[in-house]
Amino acid sequence: METYNTLILDLDDRILTITLNRPQALNALNSEVLAELKAAFEYAYDSPEVGGVIITGSGEKAFAAGADIKEIAELNELNARKFAERGQELFATIEEFEKPVIAAVHGYALGGGCELAMACHIRVASAAARFGQPEVNLGLIPGYGGTQRLTRLIGKGRALELMMTADNIDANEAWRIGLVNHVADSQDEMMDQAVAIMRKILSKAPLAIGMVITSANAAESNKEDGYLVEANSFARCCGTQDFREGTAAFLEKRQPVFKGQ
């Protein structure tokens, strides 16, 4: 595993925990963080020892307080496109990753930080989490897919209100409107919950998990027919050894042993 300046990586029993580690800047997402996240996901993709990824933030104040405003302030029309393309590509990689990705959110998840959490497949928050899209305060709009993912997750009316008022909401409100899956009492319990969910997912057939992710993503795509993607994925599952093993184990009244093949 490479070493990183802005991330801490920890691999434990097939769970790769990526901790955003710029606590002095509330884990704001600068170009180095984005480049290192890209490298970390390439490692997670290539490595058979990694079954799934949990993303969290270091320190007690923030998951990530957004894109780095010092860097954004330097953008002009020439370099902004590259900046946008790099970021959007990374967030799409996370959303389409065929191993499960869980965001464990404690403290601020604002702007690009909220967008990063939304690109993950599942969100677990601590009670001290706060979510918001304050970009309009800076004369900007969300640029990492936030206008799209927030609208899909919580509905257009609520998403527009959050993005137009720049208001923050707390973890319970985020749970009530469907932005997060679970709220834990503390940061430690949040990590325990994220790990427990990940362990449950990792006990299932890995190729089927990947195809669930791909098929669910297709439900939100206007480029492909989600039902067709589901039918094709279903057919591919039926060609796997894990499908033989899963059905045989059920019929033989034993636990399946999946190999991801």
Ligand code: DAK
């Ligand atoms: N960027 C850089 N530094 C940040 C930061 C950020 N987003 N947020 C906080 N910091 C830094 C602060 O400057 C401060 O640094 P020092 O002054 O100590 O050097 C340190 O973190 C601690 O912050 P505070 O002193 O402000 O802490 P408080 O507890 O008082 O306040 C806060 C916490 C989260 C309420 C406050 O820091 C805050 O409002 N932060 C900014 C939140 C924000 O506006 N986030 C949205 C950023 S805009 C795009 C893609 C993405 C985006 C746009 C385009 N394209 C692809 C085109 C996304 C944009 C954004 O995310």
